[in-house]
Amino acid sequence: MSAREEILARLRSATSDATDERGARGPVPRIAAAGESAEATLELFVDNVADYRATVVRCTPEQVGVEVAAALARGRAHTVVLPADLDAAWVMPAREAGLRLRPDEGPGGDPLTADELDGIDAVVTAARVGIATTGTIVLDHAGDQGRRALTLVPDQHVCVIRVDQVVHDVPDAVTVVDPGRPLTWISGPSATSDIELDRVEGVHGPRTLDVIVVG
Amino acid sequence: MSELPVQATSATFLGMPSFQRAAKDALANTQQRRNLAHATATIRTKRAAVVGEVEGWEDLRVAGAAAKDEALHHLPDYLEELEANLTARGATVHWARDAAEANQIVIDITRAKGADEVVKVKSMATQEIELNEALEAAGIAAWETDLAELIVQLGHDRPSHILVPAIHRNRAEIREIFVREMGGVGRAAPEDLTDEPARLAEAARLHLREKFLRAKVAVSGANFAIADTGTLVVVESEGNGRMCLTLPETLISVVGVEKVLPSLEDLSTMLQLLPRSSTGERMNPYTSMWTGVTPGDGPQEVHVVLLDNGRSRVLADEVGREALRCIRCSACLNVCPVYERAGGHAYGSVYPGPIGAVLNPQLRGTSSEVDKSLPYASSLCGACFEACPVRIDIPALLVKLRTQVVDEASGRSAEAASMKAAAWMFGDHRRMEAAQRASTLGGRLLGGRTLRSVPGLGAWTQARDVPTPPTQTFRQWWASTHGDDPDAGADEAASPVAGPTGDGVDEATPDEQGATDHRTGGGTAADAESRDPRHTSGESS
Numbered sequence A: 001m002s003a004r005e006e007i008l009a010r011l012r013s014a015t016s017d018a019t020d021e022r023g024a025r026g027p028v029p030r031i032a033a034a035g036e037s038a039e040a041t042l043e044l045f046v047d048n049v050a051d052y053r054a055t056v057v058r059c060t061p062e063q064v065g066v067e068v069a070a071a072l073a074r075g076r077a078h079t080v081v082l083p084a085d086l087d088a089a090w091v092m093p094a095r096e097a098g099l100r101l102r103p104d105e106g107p108g109g110d111p112l113t114a115d116e117l118d119g120i121d122a123v124v125t126a127a128r129v130g131i132a133t134t135g136t137i138v139l140d141h142a143g144d145q146g147r148r149a150l151t152l153v154p155d156q157h158v159c160v161i162r163v164d165q166v167v168h169d170v171p172d173a174v175t176v177v178d179p180g181r182p183l184t185w186i187s188g189p190s191a192t193s194d195i196e197l198d199r200v201e202g203v204h205g206p207r208t209l210d211v212i213v214v215g
Numbered sequence B: 001m002s003e004l005p006v007q008a009t010s011a012t013f014l015g016m017p018s019f020q021r022a023a024k025d026a027l028a029n030t031q032q033r034r035n036l037a038h039a040t041a042t043i044r045t046k047r048a049a050v051v052g053e054v055e056g057w058e059d060l061r062v063a064g065a066a067a068k069d070e071a072l073h074h075l076p077d078y079l080e081e082l083e084a085n086l087t088a089r090g091a092t093v094h095w096a097r098d099a100a101e102a103n104q105i106v107i108d109i110t111r112a113k114g115a116d117e118v119v120k121v122k123s124m125a126t127q128e129i130e131l132n133e134a135l136e137a138a139g140i141a142a143w144e145t146d147l148a149e150l151i152v153q154l155g156h157d158r159p160s161h162i163l164v165p166a167i168h169r170n171r172a173e174i175r176e177i178f179v180r181e182m183g184g185v186g187r188a189a190p191e192d193l194t195d196e197p198a199r200l201a202e203a204a205r206l207h208l209r210e211k212f213l214r215a216k217v218a219v220s221g222a223n224f225a226i227a228d229t230g231t232l233v234v235v236e237s238e239g240n241g242r243m244c245l246t247l248p249e250t251l252i253s254v255v256g257v258e259k260v261l262p263s264l265e266d267l268s269t270m271l272q273l274l275p276r277s278s279t280g281e282r283m284n285p286y287t288s289m290w291t292g293v294t295p296g297d298g299p300q301e302v303h304v305v306l307l308d309n310g311r312s313r314v315l316a317d318e319v320g321r322e323a324l325r326c327i328r329c330s331a332c333l334n335v336c337p338v339y340e341r342a343g344g345h346a347y348g349s350v351y352p353g354p355i356g357a358v359l360n361p362q363l364r365g366t367s368s369e370v371d372k373s374l375p376y377a378s379s380l381c382g383a384c385f386e387a388c389p390v391r392i393d394i395p396a397l398l399v400k401l402r403t404q405v406v407d408e409a410s411g412r413s414a415e416a417a418s419m420k421a422a423a424w425m426f427g428d429h430r431r432m433e434a435a436q437r438a439s440t441l442g443g444r445l446l447g448g449r450t451l452r453s454v455p456g457l458g459a460w461t462q463a464r465d466v467p468t469p470p471t472q473t474f475r476q477w478w479a480s481t482h483g484d485d486p487d488a489g490a491d492e493a494a495s496p497v498a499g500p501t502g503d504g505v506d507e508a509t510p511d512e513q514g515a516t517d518h519r520t521g522g523g524t525a526a527d528a529e530s531r532d533p534r535h536t537s538g539e540s541s
C-alpha cells in the first residue's frame, strides 16, 4: 500500500466512530461584529498600527507624494524599488528630491535578483486591505504592490492605503482577499522578542514601516 | 490500536530520565527558573490584556474548537480536498507515514535540486521528526533561521518553549554563543558585539542574510492548511519565515495531517485566537499565505509533505483526539505552575508543558520512562484549559493517561510512585486539585454559552467608493521617460554607483557610495544601525 493509501485508511478507521455529517456544524459563526462608524474604525486602525511602532500619517490624495518623500527622507533611503503599477504621482516628489527610483527589473528585463534587491534601501507600495482591530495591512501582491520579495528585502517599506480599504476586523478582511493570490499580512515592522522578551524591531524583514493613510 | 505503528520516542529523548528527575535538575538551575518566571509572567499579562479586548472571546474559543473538530472528524475527506487543490495549483503533495519517510522525502528533493544546505523556518513538525539530524547525516546543512532557534542551534541545545525556544538563555549567554559559534558556520559575529538585544538581533540578521540570499531550498512547517482553497499559512514575527517562503527556488513544507482547516472562514477564527493567545499581541507581525505556485513570485517548485507519525493513532482514541486540536500557541505553557518551575527540557520532547504532557505519551505510547511519567507532570489545576484557545481539556486527558499508565504497570503502583515524586513540587496536591477543579468547572460553564449570530460586514464597508485607478502607473511613467528600451534605465540603476544621468531619476547622492558599500559588501552593524531612524533621531536634522 502506498503511504497515501495507508494514511488515509488509518485515518478513516480512526474516525469511523464520528457520527456527525461533514459540514453539520453549519456556517462558521461571525463573532463580534463591526459596530463602529467608519471614522471610529479608521482611528482604531491608525492607533493599532502606530502601537506596533510603525509610523502612521493621514493625508489627502494630493499630499501622498509629499508624505512618501518625507517618509523616505526619515528612513534615509537613497534607492527605492517600485512595483510596476504604482501610481507614478506618489513618487514624483521623492524623485524630485533626488532619490533613485527603479522598477523591479534587471538589465535583461528579468525581475531583480535577491542580491540586487539587497542593495536597495526602500520600497513604496499600495495595499489590499487594512484591519482596524489588529493594526494589520494585507498585501495581495497585485501590480501596485509588487511580488513578495519587494516588500521583504529592502530595509524600509512605505505603504500607502486608502481609507476605503480599511475594514473592521479579521473576518472582514478574509472575505475580501483572494486566497488564490499570495498574501502577506503585516502588523508593524519585523520584530522579535526572543531575547529575554525584550521587543526588538527588525530582524529580517523591513525594520522601518511607514503607513500613509489616504482620504 | 496496537497494530498501528506508534511514533518512536526518538533517540535524542529515549534515555531521558522521568519528568520528575529531569525537573529536579531543572529546579536546581536558578537562572533558568528566573528567566522562565519572568517570561511566562510577562506573556500572561500581555495575553490577558489583548484577550480582554475581544468581545465574544468565549464564543471564538467554541468556534475554534468546532473548526478543528469538523476537520478532525472528517480528516480523510479534508486531506483529499487539500491535496486536490494543492495539486491543481502546481504544488506536489507527498505523504509520510512516519519520521523516517518524511525525512527521506525532504532529503531526496533537496538532493534532486543539487543543494547541500537548506534554510528552515521554525517548525515543530520538523523538530518532531528530527529532520535537521537526518539532513546532517545525509550531508545537508540545515540552517535554523528563527532567532531563538538559531540560538538553540548554535548553542548545541534543545528548544525549551514552543514560542520562545531559547527562553532558558539570557542575553549574556546568547552573546557568548554568537561570538563563539557564528564564525564556524558562516558570517562571524561583529567583534564589538554587546549583549544588547538590538545588537544581538542585528548580528543574527547579518549572519542569516547571506544564507537567505544564496539558499536554493527552504523547509517550513505550516500553522494551517486550508482544505477548500489549498492555501498554506505560516504565522511568524521576524520575517525569517517570509525569507524562506519567498526567496528560494524550492519550498518544502512538512505539515502534520491535523493542521487542516475546512475553510478560509475557519482561518479567520484561528487568526483571531492564535496571536492573542500566543504572544499576547493583537496580531503577529507577519502572516504568509500561499496557494501552490505563483508564476513569477516566490518558489517555483512547491512540495507539501503530509505527515502522520502517530497522529492517526491519537485520532483513533476518541478522548485523546481532542489533543489534535492544538494550534501550538503555548498559552497552556505560560499559565502552568509546573512548567514555570520545571522548564521545557524536562518534558523530553519538542512539545513541552501541559500539551506536551498529553501529546507525547499519546504520540509515542507510554513505554519509555519519560513518557510514563509525563501524565503526572501536572497539578491538574485547570489553568491550561482556561487558557487554551481551542478548549482542549488537558487535565481530563491527563487523568485518563494516568489510568493508562497504571494499567500498563499492572501490579506495581506507578501512580503512588509518581505522586510521591511529584509531591516536592506541591506541598499539598489534594487541596490544590480541589480548588482548581472548581475553577475548571466555572470555565466550562462560561465556554458553553450559546453563540450569538452576527451579520457579516459592517454596514459602512458596503457603502464604499470604487477604488480610483492611478492616472499614470509607475510602469507607464518609466516607459515614457526611458524610451522604449527598458534596459537603458535599468542598467544604470543596476549599478548603484553610476553617475548622474541627467534626468534626475538615477542621480546618486554624494554619500551613496558609503550607503551602498555596507549593503553589498561586509557591512558592519554600526553602518546598518545608522540607517535606522530610531538610532539617529537626534542627529537627523
Ligand code: SF4
Pocket: B325, B326, B327, B328, B329, B330, B331, B332, B333, B355, B384, B387, B388, B389, B390, B391, B392
Ligand atoms: S493545548 Fe491549547 S493552549 Fe496549549 S499550545 Fe495547544 S492550543 Fe495552545
